[in-house]
Amino acid sequence: MELLLNEQERMFRQQMRDFVRGEIAPCADEWDRKNQLAYEAFRRLALAGLTGLTVPPEYGGQGGSLMDSFLMSVELARASVSVASIMGTHLGLALSGMYHYGNEEQRRRYVVPAAKGEKLCAFGLTEREASSDVSGMATTARRDGDDWILNGGKCFISNGDTADIILTFATVDRSLGARGITAFIVEKTMPGFSVGKVEDKLGIRAESVAELVFDEVRVPAANLLGEVGKGMRIALATLDEGRLDVAGQGVGVASAAFDAAIAYSKQRKQFGQTISEFQGIQWMLVDMANEVDAAWLMAYRAARLADSGQRFTKEVAQAKLFAANTAMDVTRKALQIHGGYGYMKDLPLERYYRDAKILEIYEGTSEVQRLVISRALLS
Numbered sequence: 001m002e003l004l005l006n007e008q009e010r011m012f013r014q015q016m017r018d019f020v021r022g023e024i025a026p027c028a029d030e031w032d033r034k035n036q037l038a039y040e041a042f043r044r045l046a047l048a049g050l051t052g053l054t055v056p057p058e059y060g061g062q063g064g065s066l067m068d069s070f071l072m073s074v075e076l077a078r079a080s081v082s083v084a085s086i087m088g089t090h091l092g093l094a095l096s097g098m099y100h101y102g103n104e105e106q107r108r109r110y111v112v113p114a115a116k117g118e119k120l121c122a123f124g125l126t127e128r129e130a131s132s133d134v135s136g137m138a139t140t141a142r143r144d145g146d147d148w149i150l151n152g153g154k155c156f157i158s159n160g161d162t163a164d165i166i167l168t169f170a171t172v173d174r175s176l177g178a179r180g181i182t183a184f185i186v187e188k189t190m191p192g193f194s195v196g197k198v199e200d201k202l203g204i205r206a207e208s209v210a211e212l213v214f215d216e217v218r219v220p221a222a223n224l225l226g227e228v229g230k231g232m233r234i235a236l237a238t239l240d241e242g243r244l245d246v247a248g249q250g251v252g253v254a255s256a257a258f259d260a261a262i263a264y265s266k267q268r269k270q271f272g273q274t275i276s277e278f279q280g281i282q283w284m285l286v287d288m289a290n291e292v293d294a295a296w297l298m299a300y301r302a303a304r305l306a307d308s309g310q311r312f313t314k315e316v317a318q319a320k321l322f323a324a325n326t327a328m329d330v331t332r333k334a335l336q337i338h339g340g341y342g343y344m345k346d347l348p349l350e351r352y353y354r355d356a357k358i359l360e361i362y363e364g365t366s367e368v369q370r371l372v373i374s375r376a377l378l379s
Helices: 007-034 039-047 066-079 081-101 104-115 174-180 231-267 279-307 313-338 349-360 366-378
Strands: 121-124 140-144 147-158 165-171 181-187 193-198 209-220
Touching: 007 039, 007 066, 007 081, 007 349, 039 081, 066 081, 066 231, 066 279, 081 104, 081 121, 081 147, 081 165, 081 181, 081 231, 081 349, 121 147, 140 165, 147 165, 147 181, 165 174, 165 209, 165 231, 174 181, 181 209, 181 231, 231 279, 231 313, 231 349, 279 313, 313 349, 313 366
Parallel strands: 121 165
Antiparallel strands: 140 147, 147 209, 165 181, 193 209
């Protein structure tokens, strides 16, 4: 697979690997135990110039490609899916959406500081009664002079309790369904905005997930992103990029678990030989290797399509679906190969296993990915 990357991409991947090894991996278990957003990780990513990786330099970023973003996601997730998720939400969802659909004033005011890592972003889409069915959104926006007034709530919002800027979606008319959904840039300091429950999660415990409350939040008309009623298009297009990040997370955590399984099988002895000499273990490792490589290749295809400017909705849904399944299967097998040791918190296998599950849920469940793919196949 090395041959599929150009020289710049190989160099960037190695730089990311070195950065993660030095700045993220040594702290991953500690951040997980604290059970709060690892803002220190975000700060280190900002100092390394990575928080605006895909944003053009004139707006505070590095001008990188979506292939670069995918490679970053893989390398971060090899150490911590939580940290990869913080970045996927900040850059792949919120910041990308504001850059692609914002006007010049919005880019200067919001994209530049976020790309530099001076501000952390969140993506306010999911609601308790409107998660997979976004068109059923209940958060409302009504025009009041030069402002919009937002009322309602969001749930399970990554970075939500810490974010400075929230790309938020609300409907101007619930009877319009998807055609009423509109996007707004909300600042956490706006009166009426508050953070509700911060969730206690199974995995990605170094990433925060929070409830957001909008109580007569007055948002200036200048913070309308795109056009009224075009928010669904913004959300879906942005989710395609977010799903590429999640595919990278799946490849990353599966790769880390696979590498650990290989190393452990070569040194663990039972019945007078290393367990790598048993055919049962060998065949498990073969299946794991095939899954990891296939997931990488599917995500690679989606990233190449995205960077070429072609539509990649089906391909990235396939990559996200397969990579999430791979992460679950490979982390489970790697933990099994480690036996009782894998179940203990002394090793990161149990964290890999806990973290992998979210990949089948956020940025569209595996069932939603199958819906997207089947519609594309039958259209």
